[in-house]
Amino acid sequence: MTEQLYSTIEAARLIGVTEYRLVYAHRAGHLAGPSYKVANRRIYTESDIERVAEYFKKQPEGHHDRQN
Numbered sequence: 001m002t003e004q005l006y007s008t009i010e011a012a013r014l015i016g017v018t019e020y021r022l023v024y025a026h027r028a029g030h031l032a033g034p035s036y037k038v039a040n041r042r043i044y045t046e047s048d049i050e051r052v053a054e055y056f057k058k059q060p061e062g063h064h065d066r067q068n
Helices: 008-015 019-027 046-056
Strands: 036-038 041-045
Touching: 008 019, 008 041, 008 046, 019 046, 041 046
Parallel strands: none
Antiparallel strands: 036 041
């Protein structure tokens, strides 16, 4: 199964913050960057989104506690 990947704008929408706020948090050094970069663009995995959402203290949209 392939892991879902998200652009910066998609990640920001899932987390519930603006794209500007998400990028600023990375540039200011408050957050580590996402797992991947393609053509110098940030690409977020689901685990990146969960980590970033924790920083912003919000539950990502459509993400629930999963038991594997």
